[in-house]
Amino acid sequence: MKKLFVLNGGAAVKPGNKSAYLKFEDPLAAFNKGGINTGDVLVYDATLKALAYDDIRNVQFSHAGNEKLWPQDGTYDATVVRGSNYLTETVDLAHVVPLLKKLKGPVVAIGVGAQAGKYKKLNVPKGTVEAWKIIADKCETIGVRGFYSAEIFNDLGIKNVRVIGCPSFYRSLKPSITIKSIDPAQARIGLTLNKYLSADYASNATKTNRMQRALIDAVAKRPSSKLYSQGEREETLAIFSSGKEKQDNIKAILTKFNLLGHTEAEEMLNNRMSAFFDIEEWAADAAANVDVMVGFRLHGNVIALHQGIPAIFFTYDSRIRELASLFAIPSIEIEDYLPINLEKLLERADFSKVQHIYRINYAEYHRFLTENKLNHVLPKPVAAPADKPLSAPNLVQVPHNIHEAVSWFRSEIDFMTGEVETLRNRAWNLETTLRSVNSKQEAPAKVAV
Structure with a gap:
């Protein structure tokens, strides 16, 4: 029997070991406690589809310090680390080090990456550096999701890396893909949102949220389109609840994006929104x-x-930028901060490079799994891995007439001005309140006669 140990799998595994899912008895209770990123489950699912093991057991990094959960010596053929954002300035993997030292056989990370709001050198915690050096010594190569992540590993003195992207891109297990054509005027659009982006997860949180607002406005006006929640708390609660609870969560989403009173957006959130576990x-x-x-x-x-x-x-x-560049996926850079003309955006998106680049990246993924001696089911590649890096942004260039541009920036300036005024009023109210409190504390006490 071939047995696999997984670090940070983060989901239940279906019989047959080829699919992952979140097992909830009560989704409402779970999401009332907080959001859950179902994207992590997709990564795990795609990883399982590529691998061939009879028995699979996973332990979360958060529980890795519990020795009772560790596998017994010699009971597993290999360990894989499910890809995620493990190279940051805020994540310390020191508690995982004792387990990593104890593990027998190869320890292979698949699709790991560095995380930052924008390109920069990272001051990685010592515990994380030690953890990755142990892993590097226990595998042929570490599978990283892009060239930024490879650079950060190199800065740590870890050279045996292979750029493979994210396993989720290869979930079909096909050595090539064909991208379907788009009818810009009639296309049914699937929308995804991420409401809480800041710090390491956005180079500019304000621009990111305002661009999402503009996208909601455009997509909601297409009755055939829908929104997919990827574990967002309010979205998921709105989908699985009813009555006042549902409307409260919808109101919270609309408020977040300054869309209260937007009829189409409210209708989309009420009737055209889905979440899957x-x-x-x-x-x-x-x-x-x-x-x-x-x-x-x-x-x-x-x-x-x-x-x-x-x-x-x-x-x-950094994560979205390096993966979009690695696969030549058409993208809009939020730092450009331009108005969204949805039909022109769909017209201008060029997918001609994606199919070619996918075949090359797939070949690299196949080589990575093979050289690390992981049992896998990937068909043989139809292309050779690239001799040189082929990573470059594929930005969608949408022309905007003067009216569109002026209207967009005028409304954005009005919004920003209002936000600044709100902050000034809050600061003034806080200052006057503090003055009042201080004056009461400093007032001389009355002496009884």
Whole structure:
């Protein structure tokens, strides 16, 4: 029996070990506690599809310090680390080091990446550096998701890396994909949002949120389009609740994007929004109902792209930028901060490079799994891996007439001015309140006669 140990799998595994899902008895109770990123489940699911093991057990990094959960010596043929944002300035993997030292056999990370709002050198915690050096010594190569991540590993003195992208891109297990064509005027659009982007997860949180607002406004006006929640708390609660609770969550979403009173957006959130905890169901729904996916969730777009459904990325952090560049996916850079003309955007998106680059990246992924001696089921590549890096942004260049540009920036300036005024009023109210408190504290006490 071939047995696999997984670090940070983060989901239940279906019988047959080829699919992952979130097992909830009560989704409302779970999401009332907080959001859950179902994109991580997609990565795990795609990893399982590529590998061939009879028995699979996973342990979360958060539980890695519990020795009772560790595998016994010699009981597993290999360990894989499910890809995610493990190279940051805020994540310390020191508690995982004792387990990594104890593990027998190869320890292979698949699709790991560095995370930052924008390109910069990272001051990685010592515990994380030690953890990755142990892993590097226990594998042939570390599979990283892009060239920025490879650079950060190199800065740590770890050279045995291979740029493979994210396993989710290869979920179809096909050595090539064909991207379907788009009818810009009639296309059914799948929308993904990410409401809480800041710090390491956005180079500019304000621009990111305002661009999402503009995208909601455009997509909601297409009655055939829908929004997919990727574990967002308010969105998921709105889908699975009813009555006042549902409306409160919809109101929270509209408020976040300054869209209260937007009739089409409210209707979309009420009637055209879906969330899935089973990856097979999520993929099937996208295949049946979406002609093009557009938005701010990496894996919310990949759930379409790996099936040949076109997807357009909005790039706002290091992760999205390096993956979009690696696969030559048409993208809009939020730092450009231009108005959204949805039909022109769909017309101008060029997917001609994606199919070619995918075949090359797939070959690299196949080589990575093979050289690390992982049991896998990937068919042979139809292209050779690239001799030189082929990573470059594929930005969608949309022309805007003077009226569009002036109208967009005038409304944005009005909004920003209002926000500044609100902050000034809050600061003034705080100052006057503090003055009042201080004056009461400093007033002489009355002496009784």
